[in-house]
Amino acid sequence: MDTQGDIIVGSRVWVEDPTTAWIDGDVVSVSGEVAEIQISDEKTLVAKLSKIYPKNMEAPFGGVDDMTKLSYLHEPGVLQNLSTRYELDEIYTYTGDILIAMNPFQRLPHLYDAHTMEQYNGVPFGQLGPHVFAVADASYRAMINEGKSNSVLVSGESGAGKTETTKMLMRYLAYLGGNVPTAGRTVEQKVLESNPVLEAFGNAKTVRNNNSRTGYSFNYSCIPTIFNTLQEIEKYKLGNPESFHYLNQSNCYELVGVNDAHEYLATRRAMDIVGISEKEQDSIFKVVASLLHLGNIEFDKGEDTDSSALKDDTSNFHLRMTAELLMCDPQALEDALCKRMMITPEEVIKRSLDPIGATVSRDGLAKTIYSHLFDWLVTKINKSIGQDPYSNSLIGVLDIYGFESFETNSFEQFCINFTNEKLQQHFNQYVFKMEQEEYVKEEIDWSYIEFVDNQDVLDLIEKKPGGIIALLDEACMFPKSTHETFCQKLYQTFKAHKRFIKPKLSSTNFTIAHFAGEVLYQADQFLDKNKDYVVPEHRALLGASKCSFVAELFPPLPEESTKPSKFSSIASRFKLQLQQLMETLNSTDPHYIRCVKPNTSLKPGIFENVNVMQQLRSGGVLEAIRISCAGYPSRRTFNDFLKRFGVLAPEVLQGKYDERTACTKILEKKGLAGFQIGNSQVFLRAGQLAELDAWRTVLLSNKARVIQQTMRTHMVHKQYTALRKATINVQALWRRRLACKLLEDIKREEAAIKLQKNSRRYLAKRSYIKLQYAVLVLQAGLRAIAAGKEFRYRKQTRAAIIIQAQWRCHSASSYYKKLKRASLMFQCKGRGRVARREFRKLKKDSRETGEFKEAKDKLEKQVEELTWQLQLEKRLRAELEEMKGLEIMNLQSSLQAVQDKLEETNAMLEKEREAAQNSIEEAPPVLKETPVFVEDTEKIDILTAEVESLKALLRSEKQKALDFEKIYNEAQESNEERRKKLETTEVKVDQLQESLERMIQGFSNQVLELKMILSTSSASSSITRPINIYDHADATSNALNSPTLDPNPVIISSLTPDALRQIVQDLSPSKSSGHENAESDREGAFDDFF
Secondary structure (H helix, E strand, O other): OOOOOOOOOEEEEEEEEEEEEEEEEEEEEEEOOOOEEEEEOOOEEEEHHHHHOOOOOOOOOOOOOOHHOOOOOHHHHHHHHHHHHHHHOEEEEOOOOEEEEOOHHHHHHHHHHHEEEHHHOOOOOOOOOOHHHHHHHHHHHHHHHHOOOOEEEEEEOOOOOOHHHHHHHHHHHHHHHOOOEEOEHHHHHHHHHHHHHHHHHHHHHOOOOOOOOOOOOOOOOOOHHHHHOHHHHHHOOOHHHHHHOOOOOOOOOOOOOHHHHHHHHHHHHHHHHHHOOHHHHHHHHHHHHHHHHOOOOOOOEOOOOEEEEEEEHHHHHHHHHHHHOOOOHHHHHHHHHHEEEEHHHHHHHEEOOHHHHHHHHHHHHHHHHHHHHHHHHHHHHHHHOOOOOOOOOOEEEEEEEEEOOOOOHHHHHHHHHHHHHHHHHHHHHHHHHHHHHHHHHHHHOOOOOOOOHHHHHHHHHOOOOOHHHHHHHOOOOOOOOOHHHHHHHEEEEEEEEEEEEEEOOOOEEEEEEEEEEEEEEHHHHHHHHEEOOOHHHHHHHOOOOOOOHHHHHHHOOOOOOOOOOOOEEEHHHHHHHHHHHHHHHHHHEEEEEEEEEEEOOOOOOOOOOHHHHHHHHOOOOHHHHHHHHHOEEEEEEEEHHHHHHHHHHHHHOOOOOOOOHHHHHHHHOOOOOOOEOOEEEEEEEHHHHHHHHHHHHHHHHHHHHHHHHHHHHHHHHHHHHHHHHHHHHHHHHHHHHHHHHHHHHHHHHHHHHHHHHHHHHHHHHHHHHHHHHHHHHHHHHHHHHHHHHHHHHHHHHHHHHHHHHHHHHHHHHHHHHHHHHHHHHHHHHHHHHHHHHHHHHHHHHOOHHHHHHHHHHHHHHHHHHHHHHHHHHHHHHHHHHHHHHHHHHHHHHHHHHHHHHHHHHHHHHHHHHHHHHHHHHHHHOOOOOOOOOOHHHHHHHHHHHHHHHHHHHHHHHHHHHHHHHHHHHHHHHHHHHHHHHHHHHHHHHHHHHHHHHHHHHHHHHHHHHHHHHHHHHOOOOOOOOOOOOOHHHHHHEEEEEEOOOOOOOHHHHHHHHHHHHHHHHHHHOOOOOHHHHHHHHHHHHHHOOO
């Protein structure tokens, strides 16, 4: 690549960065072989000059379409150019004849429509922008014009877009030569429609891609599609895809944005187009369904040692379904899976397989069936397209997997990387050949260019007898060999090989230094994956199938049944096929397309520098650039060279030289050696273009400083002149403004004096008019107040007389009512005493048997009298309440009258005030001051005093009204209390009446009991003495004759139920004469109660 040239302070350079691969910055200082660089994010780092590359600051905005046109052909320059074009959706870029295709991860239909194909049709390569159609057209024109076969090699890692690129190539080639109809359809249609069939049966989902040809699982795209029609599920006895062993290992059953039902219909339609009949299609999907059932057959230990048998009924069901779909004998299928036939000179021996061996046999059978099915599809499609086996030339499109390096690398990665080593060698030779052709075309002197050859790696892998493949086959042929013994053999054989590395911490791994980097391989399964036994039982079983399609997949081979199972190495077969491929490629003119995956997230618009750089290395692009740099990597046409570097020798441009001579003189003037001048271009060695750019930068920098110095002088002088002129203008403006301001102040002062004079006069006049008006109003108001005061005095006197009369009437009526109530209460109490005295007499008489009935009658009469007295008291109280109500109404009317008079007085006062106001307004205006001003003032004082006295009178009247209202509220409260007491009295009277009824009933019961006692105890000498109920008559009479009125009379209605119960007990006859004292006590208690 280009060397660093003359890197000086201020140069824009590229420096390595672990996160972004390369980052640009400015050189701050250079010290020996080390430079300090200021990067764009304000960070500084130190790097060696050998690790720094100059950046082209004059690169086109959209990049260049051919990276050989870059001024600096190095890794960061290539990476920047690809990134710039990718941001503009320019996904194709040339590197000489090599096309680099970036996967956009989005649809770009404008790049592949019919108009675009018409544009590239017949156009020389490189005349239009980079495109896959340009590569296809160049290969097609070379085949037509030169009659030589061509090949297009499409490579890249999984997800880089190899499949889509191949489809575009086939589409364009079919567009050019496939318009002849065959069997009703054109070759173009058949070629395009063959893609869905090949993708369905040849592509699978991997961890890196949803449509990859490098899938190592059995989950091919065609298998999930048959689960999307109910008819197919019932027909082939299929269930949930998760239940099949060959499908559930990836845990992925659906793809985002992919409709399996649509894919199934597209596959069916494509099969129709390429000439596969409906019967053959049904047979194909029968075979696919049989493989799913075959994968679910599981084995367990059999009865004999080292034998196997079906594990359970589920395995038996899948075995029968497999046999039914393949139309073969179930028992023969079981024997083919669980047993092996060994042919010896003496006899044929059947050997049983253990469960692990049976499982391996099952998977081998599935792979064999699917491999034959895919080969049949390819043959069928080629026949349908109409490929001529006798054609002299062809265009081969090779979609090859790219270099792979994962965390776990097994036998598959070993074979893939072996293929890429072969292709890289072919690629290096092709690039070297192109360089030589370019030098011959320009007729320059050149010598052999050395480049890094990877033949030593190929020898390490494929050389006989000591290569890795040979040692692997040797280990597989010995039954006791293991992966440990195989690795130990590798360690011993290649311990001195520079491309072979032994890990320090593992005895089963080894590392190979490939052209794209070191890869660590895990050899745990190398031996198992390399073994590929041809099992006669499998071929015989399927060849004897009743299904003609299955039998066609396995035609009989000559002498097959007489030979025992022989070992066949996968690696050897792979090596042979690769050798045949390389022979085919060497016989064609190759065209290379390197597909690059810009990011690992598979999203558009993301460009990961480290990821892209790794793919460019593994794809050989950077190696091709290195080969170019080994010769003359920098080349410019004469015109471009003079335009860019003519400033280094202006005298040459002014002289009359042709372009070739002018370019030579410029280079000689700068002392460069080793360059070449071709017929149309200048060829420079690595680093020489950078030196020219450095000299050009220094020259332009010096010229720029001179220009800057002159411009700064001119600008400063111009600025000073403008500043002086502006200062003079500003001074003049300020002087004019100050004079205007002084004149304005003088005018304002004169105007203020005039305003003050007129305002003082106006204020004095307005004050006089207001004073005159106030005096007139005051005089009229005082006269009105005096008249109103006299009127209110007379009216209040009359109202006071009325109120006094009403109050005296109310006082007398209240006193009379109190006296009447006291008399009634006294009478009631006296009657109660008399009644109690009579009751005691009755009680005494009731103790004798003959007097009970009489006492009962008297008591009933007394109860009637008491009831009558109670009713009388109720009527009296009702009358009293009515009188109180009338009295309250009178008080309310009196109060209302006082309020009405007060309102009337206020209304009259308001009218007088309005009359006085009107009289003031109607009075003639006062023209001059009167000498009676002092007398009016005295009247005003008198009227003011009268007003104050009227206010005091009004306050006293209001206070009286409030007092009357308070008395009225108290009377209402007293009336409410009396009403409540009356209700309580009525309740108690009802209780007394009930008690008396119960007491009478008790008297009746006692009389009956007494009669019974008298009849039974007539001979008894002891008779109870009747109780004298008049024992306390004297005390009671004295109390009754007392003239003093009891202020708190006892109310009969206040008798409680407990007291009545005690009375009934007291009235019961005594059973012994010794209880007279207790009887007299109870009588006293009864008297106290009444």
